[in-house]
Amino acid sequence: MTQLNMVQxxxxxxxxxxxxxxxxxxxxxDVGRDGGVFRVTEGLFEEFGPERVIDTPLSESAIVGAAxxxxxxxxxxxxxxxxxxxxxxxxxxxFTHAARIRTRSRGRFTAPLVVxxxxxxxxxxxxxxxxxxxxxxCHMPGVKVVVPSGPYNAKGLLMAAIRDPDxxxxxxxxxxxxxxxxEVPEGEYTLPLGKARIARPGGxxxxxxxxxxxxxxxxxxxGYDAEVIDPMTLSPFDGETxxxxxxxxxxxxxxHEAPLTCGLGAEIAATVxxxxxxxxxxxxIRVAGPDVPVxxxxxxxxxxxxxxxxxxxxxxxxxx
Amino acid sequence: xPESILATFTVKRLEIIAPDGTADESLVPDLSxxxxxxxxxxxxxxxxFDGRALALQREGRIGTYPSVLGQExxxxxxAFAIHERDWVFPSFREMGAHLTLGYPLHQLYQYWGGDExxxxxxxxxxxxxxxxxxxxxxxxxxGAALAAKLRGxxxxxxxxxxxxxxxxxxxxxxxxxxxxxxxxxxxxCQNNQWAISVPLSAQTASRSLAQKAVAYGxxxxxxxxxxxxxxxxxxxxxxxKARGGGGPTFIECLTYRMSDHTTSDDASRYRSxxxxxxxRERDPILRYExxxxxxxxxxxxxxxxxxxxxxxxxxxxxxxxxxVPPPAPGEMFDFVSGELSARQQRQREEASP
Ligand SMILES: Cc1ncc(C[n+]2csc(CCOP(=O)(O)OP(=O)(O)O)c2C)c(N)n1
Ligand SMILES: [Mg+2]
Numbered sequence: 016m017t018q019l020n021m022v023q024x025x026x027x028x029x030x031x032x033x034x035x036x037x038x039x040x041x042x043x044x045d046v047g048r049d050g051g052v053f054r055v056t057e058g059l060f061e062e063f064g065p066e067r068v069i070d071t072p073l074s075e076s077a078i079v080g081a082a083x084x085x086x087x088x089x090x091x092x093x094x095x096x097x098x099x100x101x102x103x104x105x106x107x108x109x110f111t112h113a114a115r116i117r118t119r120s121r122g123r124f125t126a127p128l129v130v131x132x133x134x135x136x137x138x139x140x141x142x143x144x145x146x147x148x149x150x151x152x153c154h155m156p157g158v159k160v161v162v163p164s165g166p167y168n169a170k171g172l173l174m175a176a177i178r179d180p181d182x183x184x185x186x187x188x189x190x191x192x193x194x195x196x197x198e199v200p201e202g203e204y205t206l207p208l209g210k211a212r213i214a215r216p217g218g219x220x221x222x223x224x225x226x227x228x229x230x231x232x233x234x235x236x237x238g239y240d241a242e243v244i245d246p247m248t249l250s251p252f253d254g255e256t257x258x259x260x261x262x263x264x265x266x267x268x269x270x271h272e273a274p275l276t277c278g279l280g281a282e283i284a285a286t287v288x289x290x291x292x293x294x295x296x297x298x299x300i301r302v303a304g305p306d307v308p309v310x311x312x313x314x315x316x317x318x319x320x321x322x323x324x325x326x327x328x329x330x331x332x333x334x335x
Numbered sequence: 336x337p338e339s340i341l342a343t344f345t346v347k348r349l350e351i352i353a354p355d356g357t358a359d360e361s362l363v364p365d366l367s368x369x370x371x372x373x374x375x376x377x378x379x380x381x382x383x384f385d386g387r388a389l390a391l392q393r394e395g396r397i398g399t400y401p402s403v404l405g406q407e408x409x410x411x412x413x414a415f416a417i418h419e420r421d422w423v424f425p426s427f428r429e430m431g432a433h434l435t436l437g438y439p440l441h442q443l444y445q446y447w448g449g450d451e452x453x454x455x456x457x458x459x460x461x462x463x464x465x466x467x468x469x470x471x472x473x474x475x476x477x478g479a480a481l482a483a484k485l486r487g488x489x490x491x492x493x494x495x496x497x498x499x500x501x502x503x504x505x506x507x508x509x510x511x512x513x514x515x516x517x518x519x520x521x522x523x524c525q526n527n528q529w530a531i532s533v534p535l536s537a538q539t540a541s542r543s544l545a546q547k548a549v550a551y552g553x554x555x556x557x558x559x560x561x562x563x564x565x566x567x568x569x570x571x572x573x574x575x576k577a578r579g580g581g582g583p584t585f586i587e588c589l590t591y592r593m594s595d596h597t598t599s600d601d602a603s604r605y606r607s608x609x610x611x612x613x614x615r616e617r618d619p620i621l622r623y624e625x626x627x628x629x630x631x632x633x634x635x636x637x638x639x640x641x642x643x644x645x646x647x648x649x650x651x652x653x654x655x656x657x658x659v660p661p662p663a664p665g666e667m668f669d670f671v672s673g674e675l676s677a678r679q680q681r682q683r684e685e686a687s688p
Contacts, residue, residue, distance in 0.1 A: 048605045049532035072502035072538050073469055073530050101468060104504060139398055139449060140599075141427070142467045276678065305682035310667040312398050312449025317664035317686055 019199040022192045024166035025055050025131075027199065028173040029093065033063055035203070036091060039177060042069040043078055043095030052097060053133060053192055079105035079130060083112045086128040091177060096132040099186065100143030105130075106151070113182040114157035129176045134162070134186035135226050136272055136319055139312040146309055147226070147273040152184050153250035153282070159183045159208055160250040164229045166197040168247055171206035179208060188226035195230075211253035213260070217242035220266040220332055223257065223283055225249065228270050228320065235325040239333075249279055257283065258291050265296040266332045272319050275303035297335025300328040346546045349569050350559040354617065356625025364568045368632055374415055374563055375627060376641050378620050381407040381431035383645040384440060387653060388430075388447060392598045396657070397448040401428045405561070405593030406525055408619030411435045412566030413523050413588070416574055417493060422461040422483075424476045424494040426469070428525065432495060436462060440652035441659075450662055470496055470503030473522070477509045480518035480577075491577035493521045499530025501544050507551075510585070514551035519577035521570065522548075522585045526560065527592035532605035548585035560590030561619040564626070591617070663687065 019027065033039045041056060047070035050057030060068040071078050075096055082092040096102045102109075113126045136145035152160045161176055161183055163169035169187070176183040214229060219240035224232040229245050236243060242260050246253055261267050267287055269280035280301035287299060302320045310318050351362045366374075385404055391397045403410060410431030417423060417436060425432060430443055439457065446453030446465065454464040466472035476494035483490050500506055501524060513520040524544055528535045541547060548555030556573075558565045566588055573584035591614040595602045602611075627633035668675060668683040675683065 044530075045532045047532075050604070052531065052599070070533055070537055073499035073533065074502045074504065076504050077502070103468075104471070141399060142451075144467075275682070305668070305686060306676070306679050307667045307671050307682075311451050313662055314664060314667050315449075318667060 017199060017201070018196040019166050020193045020196050021163065021166045021169050021187070022053060022055050024170040024197075024199045025173055025187065026057060026059070027201070028170040028177075029056065029059060030062065031201075031203065032174060032177045033059065033067060037067075038089065038091040039093060040067050040069065040085065040090050041093050041095065042071050042082065044071060044073055044097050046070060046095050051095065053189070055131075055187070056095070075101055075105040076108055079108040079113065082128040082130070083108060083116065083126050086126045087116065087124045091127055093129045093131060093177060096130060098144050098146070099132045099134045099148065100146040102130075102132060109152070109158060109182070109184070110155050114155045117181065118157065125180060126182045127180050129173070129183045129185055131173075131185045131187060133189045133192075135188045135190055136309060136315055137190035137227055139315065142311060145315065147271070147304075149186060149249055150273060150277060150279045150282075153279055157181065158250070159248060160186065161208060161248050162186045162188065162225045163247065164188070164191065164214070164225060164245050165195060166199050168206055168212070170199055171204050172208070172247060174203065175205035175208050178205065183208070186226065190227035191230065206247070208248045209251045209253055210248065211244050211246045211256040213242060213256070214245040215241065215243040217264070219264055220268060220329060221257070221260040221264045222268045222270065222329070224270040226272070228272055231320070231322060232270050232325060235322040236329065239329050241329065252283070252286070254286055254290070257286065261287050261291050262294045265294055266335070267295070267299045268302060268325070268328045268332060269299070270302045270320055270325055272304050274306045275301060276306050278303050297332045300332055302328045344546065344549045346543050346549070346555060346557060348557040348559070349565045350562050351565045351568065352562045352622055352626045354622055356622060356629050358564070358626055362565075362568060364564055364571065368630075371627060371630070372632055374411060374567070375623060375633070376645065377411045377415070377431070377435050378407045378563065378623060379641050380434055380645040380648060381411060382620065383642070383649045384430060384434060384443070384652075387649050388444065389594075389598065391444065391653065397444060399597050399599050400447050401597045402594035403428055403430050405614060405619070406527055406590050407431050408563035408623065409525050409560035409566050409588035409590045412563040413493075413570040413586070416567050416571040418490070418574070419459075420461070420488075420490045421574065422463070422476075422479050422490065422492045424463045424472045424479070424492070425465055426472065426496045426500065427465050427467050428497065429495045433462070436460065438462060440648065441655035444652060444656035445659060448656065450659070452659075452662060452666070470500035470505045472496075473500070473503075473505050473509035474512065476520050476522070477512040477518055480513065480520040480583075481516060484516075484518060489578045491519045491521055491574045493523060493574075495523050495525065497530060498524060498526040498528060498535055498538055498544060499533065500524070501547060502538055510548065510551040510583075513583040514548075514553050517580075517582040519580070520583040521573045521577055522583065523570065524585070524587045526587050526589050528589075529592050529596070529606070531596045531600060534606070543587060545585060545587040548583075553583045553585065555585040555587065557587045557589055560588030561617050561622060563619060563623050590619075
């Protein structure tokens with residue numbers, strides 16, 4: 016076993032899947048010779064050649080649209096969108112086609128593709144490089160949305176995503192790319208999509224967080240009897256793990272960096288309100304980004320949920 | 336019935352100043368000596384701005400920055416032809432155009448320093464904010480041109496973008512709209528031959544980018560983007576045509592990105608230093624100096640004096656940038672909407688200590 020960071024773990028997953036299955040083809044801007052702007056695809060162009068690692072023209076719509084056609088034809092495309100903030104030109108392809116080609120063709124054609132993209136704030140990059148608009152994509156029946164939280168689960172989740180029979184949006188938290196190293200085994204292992212992980216067991220309050228907010232939450236809850244849930248897959252959401260935990264703790268805090276209004280926290284809160292309201296001792300609290308466009312570097316720390324805000328939410332709900 | 340030829344087309348290329356500084360006098364624009372020297376100063380100022388930005392980035396005093404090194408002529412030459420009433424829709428690598436148009440230098444540093452107040456265009460200046468999402472602003476230029484046309488204003492609208500931008504759907508959609516409606520738009524491509532690591536040959540199978548205009552029913556011209564007078568001449572003609580109701584033009588400025596894509600990039604991973612070296616010999620400022628020297632408008636002393644002046648202007652801009660107090664947290668709410676919702680107001684209060 017080796018210690019890898021998330022970039023290396025994703026790279027390893029891609030390499031192993033490409034070696035195992037020659038239908039797996041990468042495409043995107045700068046994924047080939049350059050190895051990707053975060054070096055996630057480093058070395059794969061050299062190892063698998065330009066027919067398996069394709070540098071495309073600068074066109075997100077063509078990247079995702081082509082992936083739909085490639086997937087329908089029998090390949091297993093793994094497309095990269097350079098940053099989530101640049102995916103919107105491809106929104107049409109995802110929503111209108113990838114998400115529903117199975118439905119539209121009554122099962123005759125499918126789109127087993129993965130769209131990988133860096134996601135989230137905290138690298139002090141220019142506008143649109145720090146977005147976390149996961150909720151848009153969770154509102155797309157037919158598309159799965161995955162967010163790894165560490166090197167180990169990144170590899171297992173990506174392998175599962177590539178093997179999944181349907182389109183998967185794989186959101187890679189840029190802030191975690193090189194933040195931690197973990198033991199990441201070589202060889203195949205998959206983590207099931209749609210299954211959450213208890214990142215920390217506890218009894219008094221359930222906290223749900225994903226991506227780089229999970230790291231922040233894990234520090235913030237030190238000293239609290241908090242159970243932390245890392246959903247890993249945002250859509251479909253593992254309601255069972257969530258409800259089991261809330262029925263035990265009776266309290267729920269959801270933390271995400273996306274803007275509060277209509278963020279995924281709303282869906283999680285609604286699920287708990289509907290299915291477990293009688294187990295709740297106090298209000299569900301969402302700690303989220305404010306309802307503003309993600310600001311640039313000078314204000315980003317005021318935008319992101321701070322450890323203080325997370326602890327204040329815990330203190331508040333624990334009063335009940 | 337025999338086959339017949341339905342369409343053939345030609346694409347012009349314009350160069351005025353040869354590498355040794357000699358010029359085709361029939362094409363040299365009618366600019367005064369002062370104006371020719373002003374262009375020289377703007378080229379120097381752009382280079383000084385850029386060099387300082389790279390240094391500030393290395394010292395952590397600004398964030399990620401995309402250098403314009405090598406593209407000064409394509410930016411200054413085009414912007415020098417733009418009138419105050421025209422509208423400009425830039426991308427993110429036209430700081431030379433910005434400062435030619437009089438955009439405050441310190442605000443450019445402020446923006447690249449991660450403070451969006453730098454994007455607040457001074458009143459009276461029709462420059463849209465820097466657009467980071469490649470090519471997405473091209474339809475805006477068509478729309479502003481449509482509005483000007485509907486209003487009967489004799490102005491032109493300019494969109495700047497790179498070679499990579501020509502692969503985006505928005506490029507084609509904006510071009511089509513401008514062509515079919517005969518809009519007063521001038522599209523200016525900074526073809527620096529790279530889109531991060533993707534070379535022009537992997538971006539398009541067209542012989543030139545200029546010819547893409549032909550399919551949308553208007554003229555495209557390629558100019559030597561390192562020849563400031565060729566860029567100026569082509570832009571001025573296109574702007575005059577647009578203002579006079581003659582419809583859109585596409586100008587491809589063939590130039591070269593001398594630096595890494597941005598300060599986060601390492602171009603040695605994907606292109607040879609020899610290629611970059613070759614372009615160093617075609618430096619736009621060097622060529623223009625030779626041209627000016629032949630007209631008695633340039634010597635070493637004059638160059639030193641102008642470089643000193645540009646350096647001073649940059650020092651002052653950096654000083655101003657760094658003396659601006661950081662934005663207050665409430666600032667991120669202030670321009671979200673004309674009016675904040677009750678929830679946003681609450682969030683604003685919570686964010687403001
Ligand atoms: C829609 C979109 N996709 C991807 C990016 C990331 N990106 C920033 S610049 C760039 C290359 C742009 O190339 P080009 O249009 O030639 O302009 P240049 O950088 O050469 O000035 C890419 C891929 C982006 N900013 N916007
Ligand atoms: Mg380019």
